[in-house]
Amino acid sequence: MQFDALVVGGSFAGLSAAMQLARARRSVCVVDAGAPRNRFAAAAHGFFGQDGVAPRTMIDQARAKLLAYPSVQFVAGTAQTAAADANGGFALALDSGQQLRARKLLLATGVQDVLPDIPGLRERWGASVLHCPYCHGYEFGGQALGVLYAVPGSAHHVQLIADWGPTTLFLNGHTDLDAATAAQLQAKGIAIEPAPLQGLEGPLPQLAGVRLTDGRLVPLDALFVAPTQRMGSSLAEQLGCAFDAGPMGPLIRTDASKLSSVPGVYAAGDAAQTAQNATLASADGVMAGVALHQSLVFGT
Numbered sequence: 001m002q003f004d005a006l007v008v009g010g011s012f013a014g015l016s017a018a019m020q021l022a023r024a025r026r027s028v029c030v031v032d033a034g035a036p037r038n039r040f041a042a043a044a045h046g047f048f049g050q051d052g053v054a055p056r057t058m059i060d061q062a063r064a065k066l067l068a069y070p071s072v073q074f075v076a077g078t079a080q081t082a083a084a085d086a087n088g089g090f091a092l093a094l095d096s097g098q099q100l101r102a103r104k105l106l107l108a109t110g111v112q113d114v115l116p117d118i119p120g121l122r123e124r125w126g127a128s129v130l131h132c133p134y135c136h137g138y139e140f141g142g143q144a145l146g147v148l149y150a151v152p153g154s155a156h157h158v159q160l161i162a163d164w165g166p167t168t169l170f171l172n173g174h175t176d177l178d179a180a181t182a183a184q185l186q187a188k189g190i191a192i193e194p195a196p197l198q199g200l201e202g203p204l205p206q207l208a209g210v211r212l213t214d215g216r217l218v219p220l221d222a223l224f225v226a227p228t229q230r231m232g233s234s235l236a237e238q239l240g241c242a243f244d245a246g247p248m249g250p251l252i253r254t255d256a257s258k259l260s261s262v263p264g265v266y267a268a269g270d271a272a273q274t275a276q277n278a279t280l281a282s283a284d285g286v287m288a289g290v291a292l293h294q295s296l297v298f299g300t
């Protein structure tokens with residue numbers, strides 16, 4: 001069977017796109033490997049009407065609503081290869097060996113966070129090691145916060161985090177923070193700790209403090225980091241999509257309608273935009289789903 005659309009990635013962006021296509025009575029198949037980016041967090045925050053709900057619950061509920069539409073299929077699995085076919089459409093090969101075909105393809109495959117290699121950090125990701133204050137800052141409001149310096153932009157990040165509570169900037173051995181910026185941060189009450197980190201301590205997944213290589217323990221409730229990112233899958237690369245350099249890693253280049261540089265291939269969500277959260281990924285998916293439907297109608 002050839003679908004009107006294949007959607008790879010069944011999370012905030014992919015399910016939102018597929019909903020638009022389902023409601024347009026188009027045949028759509030969603031393929032999902034079941035690893036949304038925020039799966040490490042017990043609760044997602046800030047999503048309209050769903051604040052504090054577990055990410056899995058949100059996704060399960062959205063998928064159940066989508067599967068109520070008769071033209072939708074869902075396949076749990078990983079799309080390993082994607083290629084243009086001889087009829088102007090696209091073919092996916094899944095890890096199960098299953099082959100799927102469609103006239104149009106949407107990549108909603110997200111990104112993977114590449115965390116700093118510090119003992120005890122990975123185990124606390126999404127609980128007491130965080131990246132987004134809007135997602136998880138409120139829960140640590142007024143508590144002892146830290147920011148791990150990575151790039152000069154960390155000096156901007158730390159001023160933001162300090163709005164949630166007393167904050168320490170851990171330079172972790174970096175020496176490129178200039179004196180004027182350091183003075184500006186200290187004037188705002190931000191402590192600066194130059195020593196390298198040895199590891200994070202406390203009963204998992206909580207954080208009690210950061211152990212420095214000189215032996216001191218700095219008490220801390222949450223540490224904010226800014227991980228670099230890589231694509232959630234290699235499918236865009238396989239298809240020859242162009243990429244842009246995002247602030248934290250590559251992003252699939254799209255136009256305003258979420259069409260990639262490859263005709264017929266759309267991309268949405270964290271994989272294809274700089275501003276990344278669940279709401280924005282969902283909205284991006286809606287845009288892509290509508291644009292993809294209209295390209296089916298108008299043959300563009």
Ligand SMILES: Cc1cc2nc3c(=O)[nH]c(=O)nc-3n(C[C@H](O)[C@H](O)[C@H](O)COP(=O)(O)OP(=O)(O)OC[C@H]3O[C@@H](n4cnc5c(N)ncnc54)[C@H](O)[C@@H]3O)c2cc1C
Pocket residue numbers: 008009010011012013014031032033034035036037038039040041043044045046047077078079080108109110111113125126132135136232233234235268269270271276277278279281
């Ligand atoms: C720790 C943490 C906490 C967060 N908390 C919040 C929060 O509280 N509020 C908020 O708004 N945002 C939060 N975010 C951000 C949010 O998780 C992302 O913005 C959102 O998940 C992006 O949605 P997406 O659909 O683009 O990608 P994802 O949710 O990452 O989904 C991509 C999907 O594609 C699948 N996939 C990838 N490759 C393939 C393939 N080849 N074949 C099949 N399937 C594939 C994956 O398995 C996954 O299910 C958080 C992020 C992190 C890291």
